Amino acid sequence: xxxxxxxxxxxxxxxxxxxxxxxxxxxxxxxxxxxxxxxxxxxxxxxxxxxxxxxxxxxxxxxxxxxxxxxxxxxxxxxxxxxxxxxxxxxxxxxxxxxxxxxxxxxxxxxxxxxxxxxxxxxxxxxxxxxxxxxxxxxxxxxxxxxxxxxxxxxxxxxxxxxxxxxxxxxxxxxxxxxxxxxxxxxxxxxxxxxxxxxxxxxxxxxxxxxxxxxxxxxxxxxxxxxxxxxxxxxxxxxxxxxxxxxxxxxxxx
Amino acid sequence: xxxxxxxxxxxxxxxxxxxxxxxxxxxxxxxxxxxxxxxxxxxxxxxxxxxxxxxxxxxxxxxxxxxxxxxxxxxxxxxxxxxxxxxxxxxxxxxxxxxxxxxxxxxxxxxxxxxxxxxxxxxxxxxxxxxxxxxxxxxxxxxxxxxxxxxxxxxxxxxxxxxxxxxxxxxxxxxxxxxxxxxxxxxxxxxxxxxxxxxxxxxxxxxxxxxxxxxxxxxxxxxxxxxxxxxxxxxxxxxxxxxxxxxxxxxxxxxxxxxxxxxxxxxxxxxxxxxxxxxxxxxxxxxxxxxxxxxxxxxxxxxxxxxxxxxxxxxxxx
Ligand SMILES: Nc1ncnc2c1ncn2[C@@H]1O[C@H](COP(=O)(O)OP(=O)(O)OP(=O)(O)O)[C@@H](O)[C@H]1O
Ligand SMILES: [Mg+2]
Numbered sequence: 001x002x003x004x005x006x007x008x009x010x011x012x013x014x015x016x017x018x019x020x021x022x023x024x025x026x027x028x029x030x031x032x033x034x035x036x037x038x039x040x041x042x043x044x045x046x047x048x049x050x051x052x053x054x055x056x057x058x059x060x061x062x063x064x065x066x067x068x069x070x071x072x073x074x075x076x077x078x079x080x081x082x083x084x085x086x087x088x089x090x091x092x093x094x095x096x097x098x099x100x101x102x103x104x105x106x107x108x109x110x111x112x113x114x115x116x117x118x119x120x121x122x123x124x125x126x127x128x129x130x131x132x133x134x135x136x137x138x139x140x141x142x143x144x145x146x147x148x149x150x151x152x153x154x155x156x157x158x159x160x161x162x163x164x165x166x167x168x169x170x171x172x173x174x175x176x177x178x179x180x181x182x183x184x185x186x187x188x189x190x191x192x193x194x195x196x197x198x199x200x201x202x203x204x205x206x207x208x209x210x211x212x213x214x215x216x217x218x219x220x221x222x223x224x225x226x227x228x229x230x231x232x233x234x235x236x237x238x239x240x241x242x243x244x245x246x247x248x249x250x251x252x253x254x
Numbered sequence: 255x256x257x258x259x260x261x262x263x264x265x266x267x268x269x270x271x272x273x274x275x276x277x278x279x280x281x282x283x284x285x286x287x288x289x290x291x292x293x294x295x296x297x298x299x300x301x302x303x304x305x306x307x308x309x310x311x312x313x314x315x316x317x318x319x320x321x322x323x324x325x326x327x328x329x330x331x332x333x334x335x336x337x338x339x340x341x342x343x344x345x346x347x348x349x350x351x352x353x354x355x356x357x358x359x360x361x362x363x364x365x366x367x368x369x370x371x372x373x374x375x376x377x378x379x380x381x382x383x384x385x386x387x388x389x390x391x392x393x394x395x396x397x398x399x400x401x402x403x404x405x406x407x408x409x410x411x412x413x414x415x416x417x418x419x420x421x422x423x424x425x426x427x428x429x430x431x432x433x434x435x436x437x438x439x440x441x442x443x444x445x446x447x448x449x450x451x452x453x454x455x456x457x458x459x460x461x462x463x464x465x466x467x468x469x470x471x472x473x474x475x476x477x478x479x480x481x482x483x484x485x486x487x488x489x490x491x492x493x494x495x496x497x498x499x500x501x502x503x504x505x506x507x508x509x510x511x512x513x514x515x516x517x518x519x520x521x522x523x524x525x526x527x528x529x530x531x532x533x534x535x536x537x538x539x540x541x542x543x544x545x546x547x548x549x550x551x552x553x554x555x556x557x558x559x560x561x562x563x564x565x566x567x568x569x570x571x572x
Contacts, residue, residue, distance in 0.1 A: 002361075006361045006362050013350075014347065080345045081345045082345055085339065085344065085346070085359070085403075088311045089359065089362040090331045090362070090364070092331060253314040254314060
């Protein structure tokens with residue numbers, strides 16, 4: 001366990017010293033700021049625009065960090081051959097993967113909290129109501145980020161960075177369309193299309209389950225039991241991906 | 255119990271394309287390293303040195319064969335606590351300072367704080383990086399990286415130290431430092447196993463050497479044994495005042511005669527003809543400048559095998 005923590009802390013430190021992260025964070029703040037500007041320019045409900053766009057910004061920037069830091073998490077260590085000296089230590093490969101994942105998880109948590117703070121401040125300025133549903137939405141966004149990170153990590157254990165990024169992005173997009181996939185499968189007459197769509201439906205994580213930004217912006221919260229189930233679903237999916245990543249990594253020659 | 259035991263180790267790499275045959279990097283390598291000795295693992299580029307070390311550290315899986323370190327099969331996590339490793343042309347987390355870098359490895363090895371602080375101070379001193387301890391590794395030169403890599407391998411005071419080309423990238427003074435460091439480790443009773451393709455590195459400090467060519471151990475034993483092992487030592491004479499290449503009785507005995515201005519170099523196959531040739535030189539009014547026995551056998555062993563290595567001869571002799 002100590003080994004996992006050592007790797008996680010070092011990964012967190014690596015992220016902190018990476019300029020990309022600050023750029024992205026800056027981008028998030030810019031987006032939130034932009035929502036304010038947009039709200040002033042339009043005749044629509046100011047408060048709703050700010051509420052909506054803030055959530056979207058947190059989600060978007062979080063996903064970008066999860067994908068782009070996630071794919072490099074382990075593959076960069078292999079490419080730069082920094083694994084050699086680490087794997088020569090009394091640490092198992094599974095502990096290494098868990099540590100890397102935990103480190104990025106911590107980075108994401110800190111980032112989401114910073115963005116949340118700015119978001120809440122913006123809402124306060126606009127006197128927009130801070131509904132409990134907003135926090136629910138952000139918790140589920142965080143679960144989604146954990147899942148996307150796990151996807152990126154999983155792909156990067158056996159393919160190149162570019163390919164991993166594309167596949168993670170693909171799964172992310174399809175993951176938000178799974179309900180549509182099922183619809184297509186039911187309506188389409190071609191059996192091949194039906195099989196592919198049904199396959200994708202079951203294979204891809206159902207990310208829409210974790211998306212309640214729309215409702216939250218309207219101030220409609222969901223039942224706690226739903227939130228618990230959705231979180232459990234996302235975390236379980238992430239856990240499966242991480243286990244698979246460990247299994248692949250275990251077999252690798254460096 | 256040996257510090258390292260390798261038996262019939264083979265490693266084949268799949269070639270990426272199914273129609274190409276696999277690359278055999280190790281073809282039945284066996285060797286053993288005794289406790290407390292410095293063992294030099296000598297071989298030309300591509301011989302399989304790095305592959306062997308990676309299998310020892312279980313960074314790589316062998317195709318077949320047996321590997322033991324300190325009496326435990328490779329991959330045993332506990333035993334890694336007692337082993338230090340420096341990979342070939344090492345790459346490290348470049349966003350860390352030398353201090354943080356060593357602390358990171360110390361934590362992985364489970365050193366406690368006070369002990370770790372002491373070890374870091376000591377090792378930075380030993381490798382001569384005390385001045386640069388708060389500098390990020392991205393600002394380190396190649397030789398400095400090699401040194402901090404050595405410090406990393408020693409941070410937990412391991413019993414067995416495995417180094418892949420520890421002197422590469424170092425200037426002559428740096429090489430000497432590393433040699434002294436390795437000798438110092440042996441004085442403390444540690445075992446050192448290091449790979450190199452540079453013969454003088456091995457001749458000077460190793461208790462025993464193993465010579466690997468094309469994935470097989472060609473010879474192994476004590477350096478002096480290998481050097482004298484049935485090989486006649488060639489001798490080079492440098493003289494002045496005569497043109498030896500115009501003396502048929504000398505050219506008949508010599509393997510090579512070179513005239514360089516006033517100086518003349520006569521290479522003899524062994525010491526037996528030395529007196530005779532010296533007498534001839536003197537008889538013709540030549541003056542002796544030097545006689546150098548050529549300790550060629552390690553090199554001969556090394557180069558005997560294949561043509562690929564011939565090209566290296568020139569740069570290893572300097
Ligand atoms: N990952 C790999 N995939 C395919 N072939 C490899 C791989 N690693 C090494 N080889 C091959 O195995 C052989 C031995 O390589 P190795 O790196 O062990 O040599 P070496 O003795 O360390 O050489 P050098 O002195 O240049 O470091 C070479 O022919 C090399 O091409
Ligand atoms: Mg090598």
